[in-house]
Amino acid sequence: MNRQQLRKSLLAQRQALSPQQREDAALQVLTHLQQLPELEHACNIGSYHSVRAELPTAQLNKALQAQGHQLALPVLHPVRPNHLLFLRVSETTVWRPNIYGIPEPVLACTDILPLAQLQILLVPLVGFDLEGNRLGMGGGFYDRTLAAWHAGRLPHLQPIGLAFDCQQVEVLPHAAWDVPLPRVITPAKLWDFRN
Numbered sequence: 054m055n056r057q058q059l060r061k062s063l064l065a066q067r068q069a070l071s072p073q074q075r076e077d078a079a080l081q082v083l084t085h086l087q088q089l090p091e092l093e094h095a096c097n098i099g100s101y102h103s104v105r106a107e108l109p110t111a112q113l114n115k116a117l118q119a120q121g122h123q124l125a126l127p128v129l130h131p132v133r134p135n136h137l138l139f140l141r142v143s144e145t146t147v148w149r150p151n152i153y154g155i156p157e158p159v160l161a162c163t164d165i166l167p168l169a170q171l172q173i174l175l176v177p178l179v180g181f182d183l184e185g186n187r188l189g190m191g192g193g194f195y196d197r198t199l200a201a202w203h204a205g206r207l208p209h210l211q212p213i214g215l216a217f218d219c220q221q222v223e224v225l226p227h228a229a230w231d232v233p234l235p236r237v238i239t240p241a242k243l244w245d246f247r248n
């Protein structure tokens with residue numbers, strides 16, 4: 054299967070889960086996440102606003118905020134195509150759907166949290182393999198976001214993919230620009246692909 058076929062098949066598997074299965078999965082993922090020593094101290098966490106059949110993040114985001122972490126959510130970059138900006142969010146954040154129908158915080162420059170100030174980046178994904186290679190929605194948004202980290206320029210950033218177990222495959226075909234994830238959390242476990 055090529056990337057496009059794989060994406061279609063993995064999206065269908067995710068779609069087949071019931072809303073209850075998705076919520077249960079999200080709670081299990083939150084439990085693994087909360088066991089990370091990195092989260093013992095308040096930190097800046099890049100997260101995402103889940104849509105459609107993605108691993109739900111509403112409760113997870115709320116729980117992280119309640120624990121004192123500052124969340125930053127992605128907005129599509131207004132000038133650089135296929136790039137993301139991460140904006141601080143709070144209870145007063147005004148949301149607006151982007152061109153993909155994904156709610157994002159209304160862009161205010163003062164709310165921008167540069168990647169260099171994030172300690173954790175929770176990454177949505179469609180599929181991942183046993184080496185941490187990631188398949189996303191196809192825009193290359195996170196590959197671009199993670200390029201500087203991959204090049205060693207964001208040593209304090211820890212990317213973590215969030216997924217259902219059915220999104221794990223043995224091998225994903227990967228391209229030069231793909232940035233493998235060091236860790237992925239699914240309901241079953243924390244996958245650590247480092248060394």
Ligand SMILES: Nc1nc2c(c(=O)[nH]1)N(C=O)[C@@H](CNc1ccc(C(=O)N[C@@H](CCC(=O)O)C(=O)O)cc1)CN2
Nearest residue numbers: 101102103104127153155177189190191192193194195
């Ligand atoms: N919740 C969430 N937010 C996210 C992402 C994500 O995967 N999940 N992204 C991760 O990169 C970025 C947005 N990327 C996206 C890329 C494609 C589509 C999408 O629905 N594509 C449709 C075609 C839409 C069209 O071209 O009009 C499709 O593939 O069917 C959605 C988000 C940033 N924010």
Ligand SMILES: Nc1ncnc2c1ncn2[C@@H]1O[C@H](COP(=O)(O)OP(=O)(O)OP(=O)(O)O)[C@@H](O)[C@H]1O
Nearest residue numbers: 187188189190191192193194195196197200230231
């Ligand atoms: N660092 C980069 N620099 C330039 N182009 C890139 C980069 N990363 C990805 N691309 C381009 O983005 C396109 C989409 O990439 P890909 O199919 O790997 O996206 P994805 O990882 O599935 O999506 P996303 O990261 O948005 O969830 C590719 O055709 C590639 O040309």
